[in-house]
Amino acid sequence: MNKMNGQVEVSICYGTLCFVMGGSEFEIIQDQLPQNIRHLVHVKGMNCPGYCNKQENGKPPFVTINGKLMGEANLQKVISAITEELTNGTYK
């Protein structure tokens, strides 16, 4: 349903583990998003949801994009996932 109105919801893990392991970069994600999609993206933070406790989730930092989990996230990866999600909602 998020796709319908062209919105993407991005949740950033604010847990200290994710933050130290590269998540701090997401503090500036708003400024880094391309102008034309900025208003379509809703970025929020979350306390550690426990992704970091399970090895199968991969490595931190963790971000979810429309509910889909991304490990070893960085600005570039997240922004391309957002773009992908906006164009056809097929980001896996």
Place this chain on the structure above:
Amino acid sequence: MAHTNNATLIRREIITRLCRLYLEGKLEDIDRIALAMAPRNTLTNGSRCCIHKARAIIKYRIMALLGFNIADETDELESLYSYALRALAGTDQGEGVLTVVGEACTSCVKSNYVVSNLCRGCLASNCMVICPKNAIVMENGQAKIDPLKCVGCGLCKDACPYHTIIYVPIPCEESCPVKAISQNSEGIEQIDYEKCIHCGRCMVACPFGAIMYKSQLISILHKMSKADKPVVAMLAPAVCGQFRASYGQLVTAVKKLGFTDVFEVAQGAELTARHEAEELGHVLESGQQFMATSCCPAWVELTEKHLTQLKPFVSETWTPMRYTAGLVRDKYPDAVVVFIGPCVAKQAEALKYPGVDYVMTFEELGSLMIAKGVDLQVFEAEEEGIVYPERRFAVSSGVLNSVAAYYTGEQIKPLVISGLHKKNMAVLRRLATGKHDWNMIEVMACEGGCLAGPGGVSSPDVARKLFNAQSGVQTEMPAQ
């Protein structure tokens, strides 16, 4: 300068693993870290040739993180466990603060000049003719430079009519303001500690993460577990830009890590600012043309080792670290005093003066939080205590503004040097000639100030944003 990239993240992962092993009492497993991080049958990172090299690199990183100078290795087979025991026993760990991981360094370019494959192998071969060292040969119809013979003069580059010879920078050498790092006969970088001012710029610049700071973390953990003396942390002002947390939350977290008490270095910075303002008054009255700040240890060392003509102009006021250590000792005379900051040069400063026992970086602080499962997010935001305006010591121009706030003499004509890059080095060299009318000069080795220090958790942009949001003090954009 602390950028979030794979090199920094690997360092943090290793620090975290090291802390975990120590805390779990399993240091004897330390030699397994490399196996765990580079497991068999995987090539984790395309930039390494094989698993064995990847493991060797991890091993040497750990050696540095145990506090040893990698260049001092005498027995290639000495286990990390043996190094760890030596570190805990407090044996001499060699000179310098920065050390080169030779195994990682070998992947870098060997010579500043390279012939690209656009070379036509022309008849004239101007490059070969002009090369004073006979370093160029023709191979398979293309010119080739022998890095062992090349002295980097660049004559060949200008001589090529096709512009096929390119200049490839060697990032660490390029970044060093004092030419303290250069290749040895095997083409591996080595640091000349007579020249090194410990600014950490090479460490940040190296794309292979081949330069490490020698860590004192294991000794700090050991002191905590001994528990015979209070271990007191001093948090540098830049801390307000490093984590997603208020200063109060940070204090709670640092105590949870095992520190007896936490002091804010901004408190000492207030004393520095007051004394420096007074000193500035005296100095200018006495007819001296200008005075320079003394809080950045890399800058002070620059005047001790290189720009010695500027040394007499550097303020004699103590740094915030030293004043704060004094405050700690007033309360805890027998404390083990640990400075926690973004700086690697502070380690060298602490060695010079009694009072500060250990120095650790913010990235080590963050890694220790991970190892101990301390999550800043779950702490309630606390009532903020005193907000020292001297927190702005962390930001370029902040020291100057703080001194100015207590100063009452003739007008200050300030110069702010933010970062010891080439351009600013040239400005500094000209200072001693006296042909200018600045009377107060602030110098910080890192662009933008300590917020951008090499031992930080957050990259400079992020650190500035967090600092402005959390520190409770206003900063101005630094003059470049």
